[in-house]
Amino acid sequence: xxxxxxxxxxxxxxxxxxxxxxxxxxxIEVPHYCYHPGLSxxxxxxxxxxxxYLRSSEMPERQLATGCTTTVRSAPPERKLDGKYDxxxxxxxxxxxxxxxxxxxxxxxxxxLDCAVCDQAxxxxxxxxxxxxxxxxxxxxxxxNVPPKKDLxxxxxxxxTRCIVCTRCIRFCDEVSGSGELGLINRxxxxxxxxPRSHEGVPIQLLDNKxxxxxVDICPVGALISxxxxxxxxxxxxxxxxxxxxxxxxxxxxxxEYKEDGLxxxxxxxxxxxxxxxxxxxxxxGYHYVNSDDRLQLPLKRVDGELxxxxxxxxxxxxxxxxxxxxxxxxxxxxxxxxxxxDNYVLQQFAHDVLKTTQLGLFGQQPGEEHKFxxxxxxxxxxxxxxxxxxxxxxxxxxxxxxxDALWEKVADAKVVYLISxxxxxxxxxxxxxxxxxxxxxxxxxxxHSEVAELADVVLPGTTFAEKDGTFTNSTGWVQRIRKTxxxxxxxxxDWEITQQLAKQLGGEIDYHFAGEIAIAISExxxxxxxxxxxNIGDAGVKLD
Amino acid sequence: xxDEIVQIETPFQFNEENKREFDELIGRYPVKEAAMxxxxxxxxxxxxxxxxxxxxxxxxLLELSVMKVKDVVTFYPMFFEEPVGKYVxxxxxxxxxxxxxxxVVLEHLKAKLGTDVASETNLAKGTTDDGKFTLxxxxxxxxxxxAPVIMVNDDLYKNLTPEKVDxxxxxxxx
Numbered sequence: 001x002x003x004x005x006x007x008x009x010x011x012x013x014x015x016x017x018x019x020x021x022x023x024x025x026x027x028i029e030v031p032h033y034c035y036h037p038g039l040s041x042x043x044x045x046x047x048x049x050x051x052x053y054l055r056s057s058e059m060p061e062r063q064l065a066t067g068c069t070t071t072v073r074s075a076p077p078e079r080k081l082d083g084k085y086d087x088x089x090x091x092x093x094x095x096x097x098x099x100x101x102x103x104x105x106x107x108x109x110x111x112x113l114d115c116a117v118c119d120q121a122x123x124x125x126x127x128x129x130x131x132x133x134x135x136x137x138x139x140x141x142x143x144x145n146v147p148p149k150k151d152l153x154x155x156x157x158x159x160x161t162r163c164i165v166c167t168r169c170i171r172f173c174d175e176v177s178g179s180g181e182l183g184l185i186n187r188x189x190x191x192x193x194x195x196p197r198s199h200e201g202v203p204i205q206l207l208d209n210k211x212x213x214x215x216v217d218i219c220p221v222g223a224l225i226s227x228x229x230x231x232x233x234x235x236x237x238x239x240x241x242x243x244x245x246x247x248x249x250x251x252x253x254x255x256x257e258y259k260e261d262g263l264x265x266x267x268x269x270x271x272x273x274x275x276x277x278x279x280x281x282x283x284x285x286g287y288h289y290v291n292s293d294d295r296l297q298l299p300l301k302r303v304d305g306e307l308x309x310x311x312x313x314x315x316x317x318x319x320x321x322x323x324x325x326x327x328x329x330x331x332x333x334x335x336x337x338x339x340x341x342x343d344n345y346v347l348q349q350f351a352h353d354v355l356k357t358t359q360l361g362l363f364g365q366q367p368g369e370e371h372k373f374x375x376x377x378x379x380x381x382x383x384x385x386x387x388x389x390x391x392x393x394x395x396x397x398x399x400x401x402x403x404x405d406a407l408w409e410k411v412a413d414a415k416v417v418y419l420i421s422x423x424x425x426x427x428x429x430x431x432x433x434x435x436x437x438x439x440x441x442x443x444x445x446x447x448x449h450s451e452v453a454e455l456a457d458v459v460l461p462g463t464t465f466a467e468k469d470g471t472f473t474n475s476t477g478w479v480q481r482i483r484k485t486x487x488x489x490x491x492x493x494x495d496w497e498i499t500q501q502l503a504k505q506l507g508g509e510i511d512y513h514f515a516g517e518i519a520i521a522i523s524e525x526x527x528x529x530x531x532x533x534x535x536n537i538g539d540a541g542v543k544l545d
Numbered sequence: 546x547x548d549e550i551v552q553i554e555t556p557f558q559f560n561e562e563n564k565r566e567f568d569e570l571i572g573r574y575p576v577k578e579a580a581m582x583x584x585x586x587x588x589x590x591x592x593x594x595x596x597x598x599x600x601x602x603x604x605x606l607l608e609l610s611v612m613k614v615k616d617v618v619t620f621y622p623m624f625f626e627e628p629v630g631k632y633v634x635x636x637x638x639x640x641x642x643x644x645x646x647x648x649v650v651l652e653h654l655k656a657k658l659g660t661d662v663a664s665e666t667n668l669a670k671g672t673t674d675d676g677k678f679t680l681x682x683x684x685x686x687x688x689x690x691x692a693p694v695i696m697v698n699d700d701l702y703k704n705l706t707p708e709k710v711d712x713x714x715x716x717x718x719x
Contacts, residue, residue: 180609181610181612182612183613184620185616186619186620187620194612195612196610196612197615198551198596198626199627202550202551203551204600204611
């Protein structure tokens with residue numbers, strides 16, 4: 001630990017911490033643009049200048065140093081300043097304040113000040129720091145550079161005029177995604193971010209990697225813009241909810257931004273051991289199915305070969321009737337790797353206590369491709385909760401959870417199958433389709449008019465990750481919380497609620513009131529999940545042993 | 546978004562002589578990236594200017610992204626991204642040359658070649674119709690004691706007057 005004097009505070013920070021972070025830990029803002037905790041530090045924006053005292057706080061010798069590259073370490077006793085400090089800095093001296101003002105004036109020299117039409121307005125570091133640390137006027141009277149707006153790739157636009165050339169995006173592509181698509185063209189005040197192009201401006205390589213969306217997040221100004229979000233909403237009109245990405249088994253921590261009419265944007269949220277500051281574009285842009293018009297809003301039942309909407313009561317009594325006609329061992333219950341631990345826990349309870357069947361299976365998205373980057377991995381397993389669903393479904397005595405061909409063999413022999421899908425987009429393979437077609441009575445709980453729902457006799461409208469509370473267990477054993485963000489469409493319900501209603505209809509005694517209650521039951525009954533109550537999990541997650 | 550991407554029909558590669566020279570020079574640098582400038586010079590000498598194919602080739606040789614090469618090519622005015630004349634005439638127009646009447650030399654060159662002065666973004670403007678000459682202004686050529694000076698490709702010519710320019714142009718092979 002190093003003992004430092006920061007303004008008038010005496011604080012202890014860990015060795016190797018830089019001044020920007022040390023100040024942030026104690027609620028002091030050191031404005032910065034080029035510095036990002038997840039990237040290397042070129043110290044090129046000069047915004048984080050601080051006053052570094054070289055001898056003692058009483059003596060005038062000091063220098064303006066960049067806070068991001070000034071790291072603190074505990075010094076040997078003879079080199080302590082004022083007899084006790086390892087470092088003495090001021091972030092509020094007149095010199096620092098003046099330096100910030102002047103640097104901001106420089107950064108704004110070629111800036112168009114087009115906040116009124118800029119997507120970043122409201123969450124822009126240039127706006128915020130100008131307001132808090134800048135001049136109210138510019139002395140620049142000459143003509144501003146007007147570099148063109150550029151299309152960099154499938155989802156990214158560059159408004160070059162707004163760029164302050166902090167090079168965060170370049171360093172991201174070099175260091176985190178390792179793809180190196182971005183760089184600087186031209187010289188000096190004509191510097192522009194760009195992808196490689198021919199002299200005529202035709203791209204040689206596009207900004208088209210699966211992590212590209214992160215450059216929009218780390219852009220401190222409105223230069224890099226996501227086409228998906230462009231002109232859709234002002235940031236301050238959206239509400240935010242912390243959740244977990246359901247796109248793969250990594251379990252990236254995310255912030256879902258939404259309004260009453262649906263989801264608008266997904267951004268990564270820092271988690272040191274899982275996703276750092278980043279997330280992939282599959283997860284970032286993959287939320288559109290939640291807002292889709294194709295969502296199931298009412299139960300469906302097959303009438304004369306066609307699926308037609310019906311009432312919940314009708315669908316439930318039809319299911320009850322058909323289930324009571326068959327033997328327990330003729331029923332197969334299939335949970336979903338897209339569902340929460342809570343959904344799957346209630347489902348296994350339903351299977352074990354009410355239906356008395358031991359035939360449990362697990363359904364989910366087909367495996368995709370694994371993508372490895374220097375500092376990030378996208379998993380091949382495209383389900384957020386395979387690990388959790390497997391454990392929780394198998395937690396009841398003696399249940400083995402069937403997957404793959406073994407499952408479809410059982411399904412082909414079954415009379416009644418209750419399958420929970422919830423997979424956004426999934427085609428069925430021929431063996432799966434043939435097996436499901438053989439089932440006498442197929443109950444599918446899903447979110448969209450999917451291929452598997454098309455085969456069902458009754459379809460029950462379930463919910464996506466954005467419409468329910470619960471927990472996911474990722475591939476490395478982190479149990480994390482998803483939170484209800486928006487109301488489900490129509491009469492759709494959380495999957496565990498539907499299962500519980502079915503259980504009640506069949507005379508079962510499953511009676512939970514909210515997902516947290518189920519999590520408590522899980523923590524009591526599922527091995528390894530002792531600490532995984534919602535209260536414990538919070539925003540940081542709980543790592544299973 | 547237009548899906549158009551540069552398709553490289555004929556990939557560039559060094560001829561045997563340049564390949565040998567590259568192999569020799571790459572050994573002088575601690576990391577491959579450091580050999581960027583001499584490699585680009587070699588390539589430009591062979592191809593005449595830096596095409597997307599050249600950038601790709603150099604990037605592969607030096608194990609870098611294409612953007613790193615583009616970055617350097619656009620930084621330096623000595624690399625051309627469009628065709629230039631067989632002889633690139635660089636005329637110094639900084640203070641000592643200006644005091645020694647480089648303007649007269651420049652006007653003479655313009656009249657003689659029948660072309661304007663190229664700009665960094667428009668080399669065609671300073672290139673003669675027959676593609677023999679490109680005329681461009683440059684900053685100091687570090688020869689103030691013998692001002693005014695011009696460079697024709699890699700050679701420096703000193704103490705110029707319109708007469709000397711005429712002589713010089715005549716002795717350049719076609």
